[in-house]
Amino acid sequence: MKQFTATLALLGLLAATPVAIAQDSAIPDYVAAHPLDALTPMEVDAAASLLRRDGKADDSTLFGAISLVEPPKAEVRAWSEGKPFGREALAILRHKGKTFEARIDVVTTTLQDIHEVPGAHPMIMDREWIAARDALMKDARLLAALDKRGLKPGKDVFCTPNSAGYFPGEKGEGRRTLKVPCFTSRDKLHPSIARPIEGIMGIVDSESGEVIDVLDAQQVPLPPAPDGYGERLPKQLPPMKPLDIAAPKGPNITLSGNLNVKWLNWTFHARADKRAGVILSLVRFNDGKRLRDIAYQMNVSEMFVPYMDPDPTWSYRTFMDAGEFGLGYLISSLEPGVDCPFNSFFVDLTLPNDVGGTFIRDRAMCIFERPTGDPAWRHYSGGSKTVTGEPQAELVVRHIPTLGNYDYVVDYVFSPQGNITIKVGATGFDAVKSVSAQDMESESAAADTAYGNLIAPYTVAPFHDHYFNFRLDLDADGPDNNLVRNSFVPTPVDTPTRKSIWTLKQQRYTKEGPIMPDHAGVGGEMWRLTNSATKNALKQTPSLWIDAHSDTESMIDRTDPAQARAGFSAAPLWLTRYKPDELWAAGLYPNLSQRDEGVPAFVADTEDVIGQDLVTWYTIGFRHVTRPEDFPILPTFWHEMTIRPAFFFDMDPGFTFNSGYKQLAE
Ligand SMILES: [Cu+2]
Structure with a gap:
């Protein structure tokens, strides 16, 4: 049974992993085989490289999306294996504080359209998430709020940005903000659940790194780890006899x-x-x-x-x-x-x-x-x-x-x-x-x-x-x-x-x-x-x-x-x-x-x-x-x-x- 399971898992990977083809560049690639296949690494690279080459993007540009623009339904329905098909990408760029939407034909590497979308915000991206977190962790207002609670930034305290939502009239309105609560890993109730530090919230402009505001509303004393929690949570029972889902004659x-x-x-x-x-x-x-x-x-x-x-x-x-x-x-x-x-x-x-x-x-x-x-x-x-x-x-x-x-x-x-x-x-x-x-x-x-x-x-x-x-x-x-x-x-x-x-x-x-x-x-x-x-x-x-x-x-x-x-x-x-x-x-x-x-x-x-x-x-x-x-x-x-x-x-x-x-x- 074990041998069979391992073989099937391997078969799964082989069947599902696209076949690599020889490339001069270091980008792993495979060829799209269906009009609805996701953009391949080479197609994503082709879209981003074109935007950079045309001066629409540079090293500071963040890409909220480089995704497939599907061919018209009639073309997809009429398509059969082996026939050629078009490949088009939608790129959403955050470039120098503005949002742009671009369409790229990735077969001919042609920029079909690019235009600014005023007021639009692409999704939150790693670089700005990290920038917002790090900016808040250094802010004097946060340090003072932590100090009041007997906490210091470091291994016991960390902050994790959230999406800010939109609330008319609040500080930072119209800017690319994240709202950032903080946590402590002291006296945790469960090893993977940090304790929130109530009352503190940073509002950070994730592009400029400016900490727009630090709320220090109400102070809740940091609770102790109660008996029966944290390291003292109940231990798992001895294992039952295991159950399995198996296909002993092979997959269907x-x-x-x-x-x-x-x-x-x-x-x-x-x-x-x-x-x-x-x-x-x-x-x-x-x-x-x-x-x-x-x-x-x-x-x-x-x-x-x-x-x-x-x-x-x-x-x-x-x-x-x-x-x-x-x-x-x-x-x-x-x-x-x-x-x-x-x-x-x-x-x-x-x-x-x-x-x-x-x-x-x-x-x-x-x-x-x-x-x-x-x-x-x-x-x-x-x-x-x-x-x-x-x-x-x-x-x-x-x-x-x-x-x-x-x-x-x-x-x-x-x-x-x-x-x-x-x-x-x-x-x-x-x-x-x-x-x-x-x-x-x-x-x-x-x-x-x-x-x-x-x-x-x-x-x-x-x-x-x-x-x-x-x-x-x-x-x-x-x-x-x-x-x-x-x-x-x-x-x-x-x-x-x-x-x-x-x-x-x-x-x-x-x-x-x-x-x-x-x-x-x-x-x-x-x-x-x-x-x-x-x-x-x-x-x-x-x-x-x-x-x-x-x-x-x-x-x-x-x-x-x-x-x-x-x-x-x-x-x-x-x-x-x-x-x-x-x-x-x-x-x-x-x-x-x-x-x-x-x-x-x-x-x-x-x-x-x-x-x-x-x-x-x-x-x-x-x-x-x-x-x-x-x-x-x-x-x-x-x-x-x-x-x-x-x-x-x-x-x-x-x-x-x-x-x-x-x-x-x-
Ligand atoms: Cu829920």
Whole structure:
């Protein structure tokens, strides 16, 4: 078994690592083999070098993005292996205090366009993050604030910049700011969780290095390490007998190119993106007769994590991590056996860095199949006293960005029945603040827990929301679709037996806009993306049911400065017509944004949507009511939604699925 596992892991790396070709330069390279492949290291270098050569960039320039501009959909759909295709890059530059957007043809190395985007801020980049941290750590006001608390900068104290958000009228408005809290590693409650130094916050211009302000609001005495925490946390139990996910006869997954995935009836393309993490495209299901379109593209388009604590050192924490930091940039290497089964295919991903080059994140994505341990279907026949059935299996595509304290497990799970479940698991640890209350009988407990819960002695985790917007460019059996709502309607009937049943009412959306659940209605609804041009064998209209299990809308008032920048979170679903440049739910430039240029702007013209190529934007959201059970490390907290075929097939496409489980008994 061990030998097999090792061989498979190696096979995974071989299959997934692009083939190196001889280059004169030191830049590792491979050739893009598909129009939707991420830009290769040579293509990224070609774009950055051209900008430098043309005097548009120099050594001080930071690159918020050098990413693929996809060819038009029609070209991608018409493309077949071996045919040539165009390659275009979008570069977002921060150059001498200004933001520029450039388009480069990386095949001909031609600068097609470059223009300044006044007021726009690309994502936060390493060099400025470090500069802001270092500037604050030397600032006399910070040193005085630390001194008051008996602390000195050095190995016990460190500061880590956060995105600043936008709050009209505050100090530093209009500048490229970061807000910086500080921590101490003294008396930690857990080895990897530093203790926040409450009341201190720096506002730093990350370009000039000027420390604009240092808040020294309230002083909370640094709490002691209580008994049972820190070095005295409970020890792990002796190991149980281990469980494993194994494919003893070999994998059913086929990987090719950079990167095409095939598993049973499913095929799709995957690529890395600095901002989105992993982007899946051309998701199709072979129904035995033809490849059926399910999704042109699926990826996280933005996140929003607003904290619910009005304290000035907390209230700005309204993170939009995809656009501010980059889920792909902060993707973490996966640990075999912990993050993914040992026998997974682990894929290294190449991503653009901040300075016009690329880096490789080892084992950044894993692809694995697993038995769920559940029946795919079964039936017990009382007559013959036999069970017929089949065990379920599924394919998982996973990556895990780590954004400060949180690790987000992002899964796309494919089933033989034609379902795609999108799951987000939040783990890592709750953001915490130090308080005076040791427990709920302490004098300050009520005040300390007004906006969060005690999760450990002297430690409150403020309440907050997590919103993950997925841009779901679904194609229900082709691009021209409608969105319908089936509402469940309580319906009176007058029969000798029944007085009340439910019936379904169908309504078609005609315009772009937010799609709200019918909270006031009794029975709820189903949202389905339908294709009126094709029919299944029963002459029904194929559709994809957007089965929403985790739709939570933001409760923050729309006039709140944080909510005003993240309007996508106000509705669980938005419907737009496909536009090639409408890719991000909070717009292309959410960092420090002063207005929302995302989905609320996309739908402002309320275009007609009937029979169009539609994009749905679904937000998996949850309100995080923090608990002691979140501590010391937040056990992975999952939320999900499922895209299910409905009237799409003639019968269960999983009926022919043969798990081969009987071979295990041989
Ligand atoms: Cu949380």
